[in-house]
Amino acid sequence: MNGVLIVNKASGYTSRDVVNIISKKFNTKKVGHTGTLDPIATGVLVVCMGNALKIIELMNNEDKEYIAKIRLGIETDTLDITGKILKEEKVENISTSDIKKALSKFKGTIKQQVPKYSAVKVDGRRLYEYARNDIDVKLPTREVNIYELDLIDCSIKDKTIEFSIKCRVSKGTYIRSLIRDIAYELNTCGVMVSLERTKHGKFTLKDAYNQDDILNDKYRLLSIKDVLDIKSIVLEQSLLEKVKNGQVLPSFFKEDRALLLDGEKEVAIYEKYIDNKVKPWKVF
Numbered sequence: 001m002n003g004v005l006i007v008n009k010a011s012g013y014t015s016r017d018v019v020n021i022i023s024k025k026f027n028t029k030k031v032g033h034t035g036t037l038d039p040i041a042t043g044v045l046v047v048c049m050g051n052a053l054k055i056i057e058l059m060n061n062e063d064k065e066y067i068a069k070i071r072l073g074i075e076t077d078t079l080d081i082t083g084k085i086l087k088e089e090k091v092e093n094i095s096t097s098d099i100k101k102a103l104s105k106f107k108g109t110i111k112q113q114v115p116k117y118s119a120v121k122v123d124g125r126r127l128y129e130y131a132r133n134d135i136d137v138k139l140p141t142r143e144v145n146i147y148e149l150d151l152i153d154c155s156i157k158d159k160t161i162e163f164s165i166k167c168r169v170s171k172g173t174y175i176r177s178l179i180r181d182i183a184y185e186l187n188t189c190g191v192m193v194s195l196e197r198t199k200h201g202k203f204t205l206k207d208a209y210n211q212d213d214i215l216n217d218k219y220r221l222l223s224i225k226d227v228l229d230i231k232s233i234v235l236e237q238s239l240l241e242k243v244k245n246g247q248v249l250p251s252f253f254k255e256d257r258a259l260l261l262d263g264e265k266e267v268a269i270y271e272k273y274i275d276n277k278v279k280p281w282k283v284f
Contacts, residue, residue, distance in 0.1 A: 001026045002050030003221035004059075008208035009037050009045045011194075018211075022047055025215060034059040035171070035200060036119065040080050043197030044208050051266070051284040052224055059227070062201030063147065065168045068192055070179050072161040075189035077131070078117045079176035083191070091161050091188050096154050099163055102185040103149050111141050112177050145170035146178070162193065202229065224259065224266045224284070231258045235267065243268050246280040257281060 009018055015036045023031045026049060034046045034056050043066075046059050073091040076083030114120045116131045116139055123137075130137045147168045154163040165182075167175070176192050183190030198205055209219040225232055231253060235243060242249060243260050244267060257271045258278075266284050273279040 001028050001030075001221075002052055003048075003223055004052050004227045005047045005049070005214065005219060005221060006203045006208045007045045007047050007214070008205060008210045009042055010211060011040055011042050013211075014039050015045060018045055018047065021211060022049070022214065032056055035064060035197075037197060038080065038176075038195065040082055040192070041195040041197065043195075044200045044203055044205060045197070046200050046203065046227075049221075052227075054282040054284065055224055055228060055269075059201065061171055063168055063170060063199075064173070064197055064201075065148075065166070065199035066175055067152070067164060067166050067196045067198055068175050068179060069162060069164045069194040070182070070190050071193050072183055072186065072188050072190045074191045075180075075183075076191050079115050079180050080192040080195075083117070087189055089188060090159055092159065094156075094161055094186055094188070096151070096156075096163075098186060099154060100151050102182055103151060103165065105185060106178065106182060107146050107149050109143060109145050112144050112174060112181070113139050113141050115139075115174055115176050118174065142172055144173040146173070166198075168199075201227075203227075225261070225264075228259055228269075230269070231255045232261055233258050234261045234263065240267070243270070243280070244283070246283050248273060248277050248279045251276045251278050253278070 005022065007018055015033050019031050019033055023029055028049060030050050030053055032048050032053050037045055048056055073089050074085060075087040076085055114127065117128050119126050119128065120140060122140065149165060149167045152164045152166050175195055179190055179192045213219050233253060240262055257269055259266060260268045260270055268283040269281045270278045271281040
């Protein structure tokens with residue numbers, strides 16, 4: 001089974017849970033996802049099967065869009081509402097304009113500290129392993145891009161402040177970390193109450209199928225050609241065997257990369273190489 005499924009992940013499932021469900025449904029172990037969603041999160045999860053696993057790297061590089069709900073005055077070890085509470089404080093004298101001003105400071109390229117409950121590896125171990133064993137470790141920082149960041153609603157009542165943001169971000173951005181840092185900018189603390197990924201690359205919630213849809217065969221399995229926005233070239237017979245064998249060839253396209261086809265079947269992705277030549281990036 002080869003192809004890509006756009007899944008609308010439900011809350012309470014890990015991304016790995018979704019992979020396991022799809023693996024069992026299609027009776028294949030060749031299943032993987034792009035862009036992990038936390039168990040609390042919902043929304044667009046791109047799942048690749050078979051040959052499509054080879055394009056996960058390209059899919060991971062695409063921008064993602066989220067809607068997140070934030071509560072100020074609470075800090076947890078996981079940076080979301082499900083975690084162990086580390087601190088609680090009263091939040092006063094923060095207005096909608098204060099929140100908008102804080103958000104404006106995070107647009108563009110920023111440095112972000114990775115959450116300790118994450119799958120990022122330090123010295124060969126995932127950070128959540130250190131966290132679960134109460135082992136202190138220096139959390140790495142990474143540079144990410146926040147392309148859009150807007151306040152979409154705000155509730156201030158009974159000294160409880162909750163607000164929702166919509167953001168479009170680069171790969172590797174942790175929304176929990178972004179929320180933590182926004183709260184710090186407001187001179188308080190805060191946690192993520194909910195998170196929905198509304199878009200991954202060109203795919204939105206309208207393109208996604210929930211678990212029941214998939215289990216009841218109400219889905220569309222996309223091809224590699226369907227999901228990649230790169231030039232497609234149908235190969236002549238003289239080139240087909242050479243491409244299947246992964247040969248370096250004289251350049252026959254202008255773009256950085258091209259998807260090469262045998263009729264409708266994907267054969268390989270080739271990329272620019274030295275001396276006006278092209279070489280295989282992935283062979284299917």
